[in-house]
Amino acid sequence: NALTPPNFIKSIIEEDLRSGKVKEVVTRFPPEPNGYMHIGHVRAIFIDFALADEFGGRTNLRFDDTNPAKEDVEYVNSIKEDIKWLGFQWDNQYYASDYFDEMYNRAVLLINKGLAYVDDQSADEIRENRGTLTEPGKNSPYRDRSVEENLDLFTRMKNGEFKNGERVLRAKIDMASPNINLRDPVIYRISHTTHHNTGDKWCIYPMYTFAHPLEDAIEGVTHSLCSLEFEDQRPFYDWVVRECEMEAQPRQYEFGRLNVSTMVTSKRKLRKLVEENLVDGWDDPRMPTVSGMRRRGYTPEAIKSFIYETGISRSQGLIDIQTLEHFVREDLKLKAPRTMAVLRPLKVVITNYPEGESELLPAENNTENEEMGIRQIPFSREIYIEQDDFMEEPPSKYFRLFPGNEVRLKHAYFIKCHDFIKDENGEVVEIHCTYDPATKSGSDFNARKVKGTIHWVDASSAVPAEFRLYEPLLGEDEESEELAADETNDVSADEVDDFLKKVNKDSMEVVQGFVEPQLKDAQPQDKFQFFRHGYFNVDPKLSEPGKPVFGRIVSMKSSFKL
Ligand code: ATP
Ligand code: MG
Ligand code: MG
Structure with missing residues (x-):
């Protein structure tokens, strides 16, 4: 029984093993600990872990904490809990920040090779001079600084002599490249921020697109699997691995993002729902987070069947929530009394x-x-x-x-x-x-x-007993996201406000009724099928001994209407 459905990445891995290009498959799951994992992340988790498992390989869990401002141990813990609950086990746990010294040294190597320079332009100027799809960018007036001057300035950046945004380090590639990501991308920025892991040691931090290929190479990752918005970053990924003279040669492959109708898959929007108290935390049963789905009563088996059956490909169409619900019912059918x-x-x-x-x-x-x-x-x-x-x-x-x-x-x-x-x-x-x-x-x-x-x-x-009946937080067609793979692929503040207006504030109904006597002792997370009403889960947060609260997981297939 294959752990993953037939897919193009599996074919690549098979070929790499056959040809001897790789001896052992090593993947990584690289979440940014700035929120809870959602249904979209489950596809990434599944691909990273199940593909490696299928070939007896290894998967690292790597917290991408290159952005010092946002991380939180609450998120780190929830991510670990979710991965375990889904039934996967990582081999090593790392933090991207463990590699800050090495990354710094590789940046110095680039400077020495004449492949990186300190730019004094402001962020706005850099953006303006980047050009467009049809127009080449303009070289920075600081592009031709000497190696010595660059080394001096970069050292002073590191030593904290400059304020946030005053200078950046950029890769020196090609301001006229048809791929905008190769137009001298920024690789280090100044941020006078205390980092949860490295404290105040650093006031310069590597950009994600520079850090990621280095992390993969340092860990000996063979197949670096990510969602499709990183496709345009692949040439820079390869450039970094090559020019930084990394010993290992990880390769990046992209798969389609998972979008599910009525399910929000932007951490920023989800965080907003939590902050505005529109839901009962990240694990509200209406949330498309792993913890929300767990509290709702979805099972790991159902979620993994859904991921398996919807396939691993580069397509990123919108999948109907009813498909996920189908697999939930299928899994509970024989399990739930x-x-x-x-x-x-x-x-x-x-x-x-x-x-x-x-x-x-x-x-x-x-x-x-x-x-x-x-x-x-x-x-x-x-x-x-x-x-x-x-x-x-x-x-x-x-x-x-x-x-x-x-x-x-x-x-x-x-x-x-x-x-x-x-x-x-x-x-x-x-x-x-x-x-x-x-x-x-x-x-x-x-x-x-x-x-x-x-x-x-x-x-x-x-x-x-109390019963909670849920409707989706969003209407059918509200969610389908196009993200760009830059540092802030987050949606804009306006979009978030717009999104908040669309949230269904009546998405939960609470009613008081009765259950059969033996259900008095139902335990948190026990699941039942209530005749004609559908499947219900004993809410682990709201139930008390002898006083169960039942949340509807999913209604019966043909919903019962007059
Ligand atoms: P952020 O905006 O905070 O970067 P993110 O959703 O990209 O949010 P990450 O923690 O960076 O979150 O994601 C970890 C991994 O999950 C990445 O490799 C990313 O490609 C993948 N991923 C995120 N969302 C989806 C999705 N909807 N479908 C498939 N993979 C996803
Ligand atoms: Mg991210
Ligand atoms: Mg992202």
């Missing part, structure tokens, strides 16, 4: 059932998985059904309860409505029915048929 829960209760009195008596009715825990056994459900004179399952004046084709109509109670009896009670506001608050003992479930009764089957719980023994 099937029970009954009433989300919006309406009391039913079975008037011909003897008062004070009760009985236990056997019910299969999973009709598709006999191994899950049978439970006994209490039944007595008073039960709860869904408010939706009764109508005083039903439209045609309504086969549930209404005056004079008979329905089947799942696992129990037929009941027929003969009366109902309204409160002073005209709301129906109680239904009166009779049951027919001859129709007991499992008795092969077939003297007459009913069209509707509804679920219920026994009023005296049912356990009160």
Whole structure:
């Protein structure tokens, strides 16, 4: 059983191993610890880890902490937890900042080779002089500084003699290159910021595009796999490995980003949702983060099936969220016990059932998985059904309860409505029915048929429970991101504001109902299928012993509508 589907990177690796170009596959997953991992990262994690595993290779977890301002141990810890939860194990854990000395030395090497220079232009000037797709850039007036002057200035940059932004170190390549990334990219910048790992040792920091190929080479990464927006950076990646005279020769290969409809995959937008308290943290069950999906009740198996089946290719189309939901249902189908829960209760009195008596009715825990056994459900004179399952004046084709109509109670009896009670506001608050003992479930009764089957719980023994029903945070077509692979491939502040306006503020409904008695002891992360309502997870953050809170993972396939 292959760990990854057929894909172009696998073919490359097979060829590299066959030809002896590489002896062992080494990959890395290089997250920036500035947020929680989301569904898009899962594709990257899957590709990096599963491909290496498939060939008995190694995967490093490398925290890309070259930007001193943003990192946080909370993020480092969540990333590690998420990778483990997904079922992957890294071989070594590194920080990009572990290599700052080496990176500095390689930059000095470039200066000595006449391949890097200190530029005094401002960031704006550098941007202006970069040119466009159709126009070449303009050489910096500082481009032809001598090696000695560059060495002196770079040393002084390092020693903290200049303010932020006063000078940068640039690779000296070609200001007329058709690839804008080769127009003398900045490789070091000044930032007087304390770094979580190196403290105040440095006030200059390497740019990501310079640092990344060096990190890969230092670690002996053979296949450096990244998302497609880095494609235009590949020539610079190769330039750095070559000109910095790195011994190892890592190669970069790009795969398509994963975009899923209704799922936001920008860390900056996700962070904003958290900061603005529009969600209950990074692990809110509506969040497309790994921790959110975990709390929602998605399983690692379901998520990995989804990643596997949607393939590893260079295409980055938008994948429908229903595809992911399909794999969640597929995984839970045989695993989750099937029970009954009433989300919006309406009391039913079975008037011909003897008062004070009760009985236990056997019910299969999973009709598709006999191994899950049978439970006994209490039944007595008073039960709860869904408010939706009764109508005083039903439209045609309504086969549930209404005056004079008979329905089947799942696992129990037929009941027929003969009366109902309204409160002073005209709301129906109680239904009166009779049951027919001859129709007991499992008795092969077939003297007459009913069209509707509804679920219920026994009023005296049912356990009160809270249910949370989720809708997507975003509408269907809101999310599809084009990112550029520069230092800040983050979206702009305007975009974030715009995004906040589109967020569905009514994406969670909280209702109070009842579950079968045995669910009182449900443990955090236990999963159930509630008949007709879908799959639910016991919320690990909100549940208390004996007081479970059930969040809907996913509804049943054909959602139950009138
Ligand atoms: P940032 O804007 O903070 O850089 P990022 O989403 O790029 O956000 P990283 O931590 O840099 O986050 O990403 C780690 C890895 O995950 C990178 O190799 C990146 O290519 C990959 N990745 C990120 N988003 C996706 C996505 N939607 N699909 C596939 N891979 C992704
Ligand atoms: Mg990044
Ligand atoms: Mg990125």
